[in-house]
Amino acid sequence: MLAGTIIVLILGGISVVIDVRSLALILRAPDSGLSIVIVDTGEWLQVCYSRGETSFIAANELHVPAGALVTIDWRGPNLVGWSAHDVSPIAEGQSSLIARDAGIDDVWLVRLWPAPRQRRLRIVADTPATFERWFQNESRPAVPTALAPLFTSSGCSYCHVIRGVNEKPWKAAPDLTHFAGRRTIAASMIPNQRGFLAGWIVESRALKCTSKMPPNPLQPAVLQQLLHYLESLQ
Amino acid sequence: MIRRPELPAVHEYYLLGCMTMCALVAVVLGVAIVIAAWTTRENWDRDVDPIVSARSTHGKELVLRYGCTSCHVLPLAAPEGAVGPPLTHIGSQSYIAGSFPNHEIWMTLWIENPQRLKPGTAMPNLNIDERDARDIATYLATLR
Numbered sequence: 001m002l003a004g005t006i007i008v009l010i011l012g013g014i015s016v017v018i019d020v021r022s023l024a025l026i027l028r029a030p031d032s033g034l035s036i037v038i039v040d041t042g043e044w045l046q047v048c049y050s051r052g053e054t055s056f057i058a059a060n061e062l063h064v065p066a067g068a069l070v071t072i073d074w075r076g077p078n079l080v081g082w083s084a085h086d087v088s089p090i091a092e093g094q095s096s097l098i099a100r101d102a103g104i105d106d107v108w109l110v111r112l113w114p115a116p117r118q119r120r121l122r123i124v125a126d127t128p129a130t131f132e133r134w135f136q137n138e139s140r141p142a143v144p145t146a147l148a149p150l151f152t153s154s155g156c157s158y159c160h161v162i163r164g165v166n167e168k169p170w171k172a173a174p175d176l177t178h179f180a181g182r183r184t185i186a187a188s189m190i191p192n193q194r195g196f197l198a199g200w201i202v203e204s205r206a207l208k209c210t211s212k213m214p215p216n217p218l219q220p221a222v223l224q225q226l227l228h229y230l231e232s233l234q
Numbered sequence: 235m236i237r238r239p240e241l242p243a244v245h246e247y248y249l250l251g252c253m254t255m256c257a258l259v260a261v262v263l264g265v266a267i268v269i270a271a272w273t274t275r276e277n278w279d280r281d282v283d284p285i286v287s288a289r290s291t292h293g294k295e296l297v298l299r300y301g302c303t304s305c306h307v308l309p310l311a312a313p314e315g316a317v318g319p320p321l322t323h324i325g326s327q328s329y330i331a332g333s334f335p336n337h338e339i340w341m342t343l344w345i346e347n348p349q350r351l352k353p354g355t356a357m358p359n360l361n362i363d364e365r366d367a368r369d370i371a372t373y374l375a376t377l378r
Contacts, residue, residue: 199304220356
């Protein structure tokens with residue numbers, strides 16, 4: 001009885017201290033005015049940023065300014081987010097996120113029911129200046145180049161969107177407008193490098209067996225140019 | 235008359251020192267030989283140059299880092315792509331890409347810049363520098 005009481009008191013005390021610390025962080029942090037809607041499509045995450053008049057859609061990697069309050073609106077199943085720094089439930093609806101320092105954190109999105117499954121969400125916290133530069137760049141459509149028609153002619157635009165090249169469809173596959181600026185592909189699982197990217201385009205299921213992207217046996221010359229084009233999307 | 239302690243003759247001293255030194259040298263050499271043999275025990279049957287084996291180990295890491303396995307099958311715990319030809323026995327093949335003799339020099343050139351060697355091939359240039367390409371070629375040559 002006494003031992004039980006002591007354990008409950010200690011655990012309660014720890015949780016109160018943690019709550020007070022995070023509360024202090026929330027109260028002191030300035031509001032960045034940024035709200036992010038994350039739509040879980042099952043295989044990948046659609047990330048919609050909006051701040052004031054500016055809003056745009058990106059995918060998979062979550063960029064946030066360090067030290068400021070960000071509103072997250074999760075549209076998807078209830079999960080547990082598990083990272084090196086934090087374990088917290090992720091439920092449908094709005095919540096707040098503060099990244100204390102600049103850096104990269106990989107959060108595992110763990111689901112236990114109906115079938116155990118885990119995916120990865122990469123949170124990139126930038127310093128406010130870097131974030132501002134990233135935000136301004138990301139909100140612009142892609143720079144038109146001579147290789148852009150290749151994106152449409154080789155069939156990518158049936159599922160993917162590059163703002164400035166095609167406008168639809170929105171939810172079939174990740175937005176690729178500033179693809180070269182991303183660190184990873186395949187929902188944050190594979191490094192965004194040419195060798196992986198070429199294999200992914202032609203036969204994505206070799207790299208990720210649950211991938212919905214169909215095989216694309218492109219003409220070799222077309223594949224080379226497409227790689228150049230995707231790498232130019234800064 | 236004071237009795238001095240009996241000392242061994244000069245040649246006995248000499249003999250003793252020589253034997254001690256010999257034994258020491260023998261032990262040190264023996265230990266060195268055993269250590270050398272133990273560290274290279276994996277190469278006993280293959281007679282592999284330690285430099286070659288270091289390069290091939292590095293090449294193996296690079297193969298995973300550059301994403302070769304996303305298109306080629308290799309005997310590694312990695313995705314098994316079927317985009318390009320399997321490389322499980324590339325070391326015993328005669329030609330690279332059906333066009334070039336399978337020699338380490340050609341393989342290095344091919345890995346560095348496949349588009350220059352065979353314009354229009356599906357394999358992309360991965361911006362691999364010469365040293366890395368050489369190490370990968372060394373690794374591939376071991377896959378017999």
